[in-house]
Amino acid sequence: MRTTTARAYPNIALIKYWGKRDESRILPAAGSLSMTLDAFETTTTVVPNPDGDADSLELDGQPADEEQTRRIAAFLDHVRALAGSEQPVIVRSRNSVPTGAGLASSASGFAALATAAASAFELDLDARALSRLARLGSGSACRSVVPGVAVWHAGDDETSCAEPVDAPDMRMVVVTVDRSRKPVSSRAAMRLTAATSPFYEAWVSSTEESLAAMIDACEEGDFTRIGEITESHALRMHALIQSTTPPIRFLRPQSVAIFDAVEKLRENGLEAYSTADAGPNVVVLVRPENAEAVAEALDGLGEIRIVGPGPGAQLLPEGSEVPAAEEGLS
Numbered sequence: 001m002r003t004t005t006a007r008a009y010p011n012i013a014l015i016k017y018w019g020k021r022d023e024s025r026i027l028p029a030a031g032s033l034s035m036t037l038d039a040f041e042t043t044t045t046v047v048p049n050p051d052g053d054a055d056s057l058e059l060d061g062q063p064a065d066e067e068q069t070r071r072i073a074a075f076l077d078h079v080r081a082l083a084g085s086e087q088p089v090i091v092r093s094r095n096s097v098p099t100g101a102g103l104a105s106s107a108s109g110f111a112a113l114a115t116a117a118a119s120a121f122e123l124d125l126d127a128r129a130l131s132r133l134a135r136l137g138s139g140s141a142c143r144s145v146v147p148g149v150a151v152w153h154a155g156d157d158e159t160s161c162a163e164p165v166d167a168p169d170m171r172m173v174v175v176t177v178d179r180s181r182k183p184v185s186s187r188a189a190m191r192l193t194a195a196t197s198p199f200y201e202a203w204v205s206s207t208e209e210s211l212a213a214m215i216d217a218c219e220e221g222d223f224t225r226i227g228e229i230t231e232s233h234a235l236r237m238h239a240l241i242q243s244t245t246p247p248i249r250f251l252r253p254q255s256v257a258i259f260d261a262v263e264k265l266r267e268n269g270l271e272a273y274s275t276a277d278a279g280p281n282v283v284v285l286v287r288p289e290n291a292e293a294v295a296e297a298l299d300g301l302g303e304i305r306i307v308g309p310g311p312g313a314q315l316l317p318e319g320s321e322v323p324a325a326e327e328g329l330s
């Protein structure tokens with residue numbers, strides 16, 4: 001075993017993943033498609049801990065809480081099973097954005113952890129196998145292993161992983177309206193949706209149709225069609241989530257104001273399309289040449305950042321370790 005460090009970036013889905021067919025293997029009810037970003041990265045170091053009796057986890061310089069530690073340890077059990085090892089490890093992870101704030105930190109987190117841990121345990125995994133492994137940590141993480149636009153095939157345990165898709169060059173204007181941790185996790189909210197929404201089956205079947213149309217639009221380089229499908233699919237997901245018992249609403253008045261502002265921009269001839277994950281922050285899809293103008297037009301509605309397509313998960317050279325909390329303070 002060896003100490004390794006990896007970096008991965010979050011992804012924003014244009015076709016959303018919402019609902020599992022198999023909870024334990026994290027198999028999605030339908031496929032999805034996203035763009036891996038070039039910002040908001042997570043860097044994770046995995047250190048062998050031969051003297052420890054359990055995994056230990058430090059997140060942004062703080063010991064992780066019980067729930068986070070349990071989830072990471074369960075993921076590391078998959079890695080150990082593949083490696084035929086029982087070795088506990090120390091994981092130190094640093095996010096460049098707050099965890100759980102709806103900017104897909106679980107995707108960058110588990111993509112970085114899968115990449116670092118696979119290498120720490122000296123597993124020789126190709127991109128598909130690494131994507132499959134990341135999926136076992138957090139579904140959307142399988143797409144962050146892949147650079148740029150990625151499709152995650154629903155598949156079965158063997159084939160459910162992400163792959164690159166040809167797509168036109170695009171930018172996203174991220175409008176952050178709230179950085180606090182979301183009140184309900186995606187995992188719990190998905191479970192409630194499948195169990196209680198009367199619209200769930202229609203969501204699953206229509207998502208497969210939207211995904212097929214989206215892949216066609218990407219391959220044809222049809223930005224308008226990509227944008228239209230993106231916004232419509234995001235609104236369908238939020239409508240679905242609001243149809244649970246009890247209802248869950250992730251969008252805030254400020255989020256809705258951004259959707260309105262983007263619609264206005266389109267009416268005025270500036271093409272832009274909104275989406276939002278399981279949180280109040282809105283991400284606006286634009287052509288590269290319109291990114292600055294859209295960012296300027298949305299100024300005042302939240303904290304604005306323009307992002308583009310980013311790299312897949314990657315190992316960093318030796319010496320790039322995330323420092324331990326006490327080292328970080330020295």
Ligand code: PMV
Pocket residue numbers: 012013015016017018032104106107138139140141186187277278
């Ligand atoms: O991978 P999870 O459990 O964090 O779920 C992600 C769900 C959404 O971000 C809302 C949609 C998606 O496809 O990324």
